[in-house]
Amino acid sequence: MTHTDPYLALSAATGRFSYGAPRAVTLASDASRALFLRSTGSTDPVERLWLYDLATGREQLVADPLVIAPERTGDASALPPLERRLRERIRLWAPGIGSFAATGDLAQAVFALDGRIFRCDTATGTSTELPVVAPAFDPRPNADGSVVAYVADGALHLTPGGRVSPEDGALWGVAEFAAQEELGRLRGHWWAPDGTALLAARVDESALPLRHFADPAHPELAPESFAYPQAGGPNADVQLWVLRPGGASTRLVWDTELFPYVMAAGWEGDGEILLTVADRLQQNVLLLTADPATGGTRELSRTEDEFWVDPLPGTPLRLADGRVLTSSDTPAARGVALDGKILTDERLQVRRVVGPWRDGRLLIEAGDGDPADQHVFLLDPNTGALEKLTEGAGVHGVAAHAEDVLLLTSASLDGIRRELRTAAGSTDFPDLAAELPYRPRPQLARVTDLGLPTAVLYPRGHRGGSKLPVLLDVYGGPGFQVIANEPRRWQLKQWWADQGFAVVTVDNRGTPFVSPDFTRAIFRRFSQVAIDDQVAALQALGAVHPDLDLERVGVRGWSYGGYFAALAVLRRPDVFHAASAGAPPTDFRLYDTAYTERYLGLPQENPEGYAADCLIDDAPALTRPLLLIHGLADDNVHPSHTLLLSEALTRAGRAHSVLPLPGTSHMLPDGGLERVAEQELEFLRRELGATPSL
Structure with missing residues (x-):
């Protein structure tokens, strides 16, 4: 197209x-x-x-x-x-x-x-x-x-x-779905340093239900199936083995019933393996040392949390002297601790531990005030002293490091730079990406007594004094922050604004990088906190932005954002007047174990929370225009989520629109996002009366 x-x-x-x-x-x-x-x-x-x-x-x-x-x-x-x-x-x-x-x-x-x-x-x-x-x-x-x-x-x-792996019907050498999608582990085999053995994951998915995908546009093709760990149901059985070509194999032994998730693994020398495991609800995370000769394991550290242990990439980390660095959260700050002693103060929100660099100090990425910014620091594990390596508003991170070399990516609203720092000085790393077509200037603000991060984007050239329909462009789910001084995430939002909308974005409680308390407000229920915060933020912004027409509010989003968009028009039609919901997980009982149970617990133990977050029973309440969009090859949020809601809406006699995308996955590749945006624009203009400004 x-x-x-x-x-x-x-x-x-x-x-x-x-x-x-x-x-x-x-x-x-x-x-x-x-x-x-x-x-x-x-x-x-x-x-x-x-x-x-x-x-x-x-x-x-x-x-x-x-x-x-x-x-x-x-x-x-x-x-x-x-x-x-x-x-x-x-x-x-x-x-x-x-x-x-x-x-x-x-x-x-x-x-x-x-x-x-x-x-x-x-x-x-x-x-x-x-x-x-x-x-x-x-x-x-x-x-x-x-x-x-x-x-x-x-x-x-x-x-x-x-x-080299046995013929036993299991998958060998791969990371299972939960590890790849939710736990940050993408691989399933690791060479020993001397090359004589392999650490390998053995994955048995035989107890998992199958998800099936057929392409209605090509009925001549056979459907594809794969095993999917559904909330409340069985997980893949994951074991770790040391495989020796031509020799005996050894299984690493820990309590896999109590700690089924392998978050990370790897060799620490020819005679030692380190692995990180977690319990099903991810309230306990262990760092274990394993003997590859015997398979025996021993606990080096334990991180516990009554809500959930929020994954902090790079931890737990054993230092060269044997001490162990772990995440350590207070209600106000994400920090790190060394052998249980907190190293960081509450002005930091640590986002990643990159690893050791100069003089035994640790590279970390963290916010130090405004959650829209991220900086790179050197942390002394002995004193807690910090050296800030980046300056200026933006999202600064480490792309690679070794010895005295550091590759930094610095993304601000003025552009993106990849800077290579060496002993000889600083230079730009080769980057051939297209220049961003414009420099949006979102108006950022923290609103309500909760300090919700928000942004408002007007059409370029907007002078004020005329009401604009509002488009709430939302994600709102755990694990992803939208409000940041990073230019790429504002490009499409500015395009939406230029189509005649005042575009509003809000990071409600449950999203990361404000504070642990802010994130954990969604414990055991997603929907109520999200809807309450988004409505409160809209009202607060309307009080200081007179050009926001709160009588014409549309909402759009994808994945969790699609869930919120449908939720908004179903439960708050007094506020939201039209919604475009892309790939929405309409019933979290049908979503995966590792993500859903981390926040909502087991469906068997929290049936009320799962029922409260399910949209299917809300179908008879629909009174506003709703466009549902879903890729029919989506193996993350299966298209059945949208089809079940559509079926319920049809049974209730509620008019709605469905845009199916044959052959399209969850990530909308190959121009799919842009094609969908054109369809959404036609729908939202019609329902909200927007006219382009350029």
């Missing part, structure tokens, strides 16, 4: 301004070189492997999929199902090399292309195809690159060497 709107056409052509941006930057052990993935320009979607010399600033293309395997690059159907699902989990739709793994010196890198495995000699830029037994996924080299482990047909293999 050709977009007639210039912004939507540009957004689609540039992959939402992501094509040409470097990612997956990996530094050599001596910090002399970096490998990274990037396309050749802002309208080229195909990701290639590049080598960058830090001393000279010279970059070299070392692996081009259009040269290596031109016949199928870009054909998603050519990907093994396991790789296709992992790309969905990490929201990656660009074709080409999706990931790579390299030896420590970056002399060799391995990657998969459409089920084939290649080894790249980065010095010469020569890629050699390796023999594999079936469409392959997730290749990883041993320390010297002589042997590569990979997954094929759910089994773990070596090339050279053959199958």
